Amino acid sequence: MSSKNNASESAIAKQTTLELARDVLLLEASEINALATRLDGQFTDAVALILQCKGRVVVSGMGKSGHIGGKIASTLASTGTPAFFMHPAEASHGDLGMITAGDIVIALSNSGESDEILAIVPPLKRLGASIIAITGNDASTLAKAADIHLSAHVAKEACPLGLAPTSSTTVALALGDALALCVLDQRDFTAEDFARSHPGGSLGRRLLIHVNDLMRTGAQVPQVTINATLSEGLLEMTRKGLGLTAIVDSNNMPIGIFTDGDLRRAFEQKVDVATSGIKDVMHQNPSTIHQGKLAIEAVEMMEQRKINALLVTDDAGVLVGALNMHDLLLAKVV
Template structure:
């Protein structure tokens, strides 16, 4: 009988336990590799940050194979946190893409061994440009390590792969060091949450941090509005026409006097009043909530959730009604 590759005689609870042990061992190995990087946040790291802060062009990331995948992610993290960056495949660079690198750039090269042929062949050309070269390798005396202006050690004690072949702990360490560089630069640049949102306008965070009430509120003829002289029935007709589940009540100066919502209607019907003869001022809510149009849509959501309401009136500084907003508007805008 062929032995089980995990050294188990049968498949069952034992294999579950063994698989969990293997997974935990990988996490422990990689966690130790990342923890060891803390002592390498030194003067070389600081100088590398200063080179990138002083860069008037972009940070160009180079890496082959698994290091290339990590490099692409580091480039994306840098770019999204205020440091312009892009990834260049070293194999393509030697066939024309090197023209993407300019004299204003800084090169960040990733190679665990420091001997990646596709990167090493580019070193004389990078040097000819006279631009800073930062290397992340495990071998400071490698070809890349010695050619670099700054070398950052990303060596690991061992790979998480039991064969010691698949890049695992080493790529995790490289990624963590790239994140350390990106976040240090973010802080140094004074990069804010709103800056981050501007580079992520399509994401939920971008919508929450950039979208303002005046971007999505109903205006003009779309606003459900009646004067404080009408009856309840007239207010109900306006609510039906506009479909926002409420109507604003304004005085002759177009200042908000109150609001009447679906909830108010349910409470009113319990009182068995005549909707045709009852003035709207008798049943409207006078303790209403309003907001300014230049506030964030996310702030409108917070207010609605806090007070358990589904609609808001939008007013200017003089309390003149200029817009209306309900929970469905926030849902359609992706704020909710």
């Protein structure tokens, strides 16, 4: 009987947990929806101010607001706006020296009365820095002291005790995202611009690495002339280790290709390696890619054509390199 009661209590507890989780998510979502309806000219003024900024955007906040501020600064920096986070307590002990008259400070405080934030407002004004405040209290000291105030007011925290910053931090974070992305849009910031800020990520590799960054060149490129024998082609394939050889004309333009797969088919057809010419077994019109193309385009071409390697040409169609899927895997483009 006790075991059944425990199981029943456990089921009730799990249901209650799920209900609370859903309530938290729905409440925070409703607060973001309410924020969207409240956006006004102050928001567009903030976007315009950041776009006109000749210096950096410095984000500051204490406690949970500081954590949100750090993320906002990171988002701004990665989307084309030079930005960094400054701890307000450290600012009062020397870090204000990082700020110049051309900078904008985004100060976050849900109450708008955080002592550490308010302590740096007068020196910021003396420096000539502009202040954008994000608070949950329109009548707060910080809201009134700022050049622009963005309201992140919430009707209710999602915390069942009404104490832990939850809805308020979510709204502040969403407001920071909206600010950063509107600035991004006004700057005509592109995916390529984003990739340049993220060269170590998969997006950066996909948008920044070109075929000529990865291709084999010079003596590494397997190639024989149209008059070569099949055995000469096989020796070239073996020496270069790419599993293929290009067949080129007198102008060094690729007119054919011979691969490991072609070799297997030649054996199945009992082709005489000693007497056959490479032109008798090669594939004409080989797949090529321009050296200036993105490496990800090489991947897409290989996948579409179900091949493992490509010959690389220049503007004149001359063979300048070769690469295979292994090269792309090593570069983590795939």
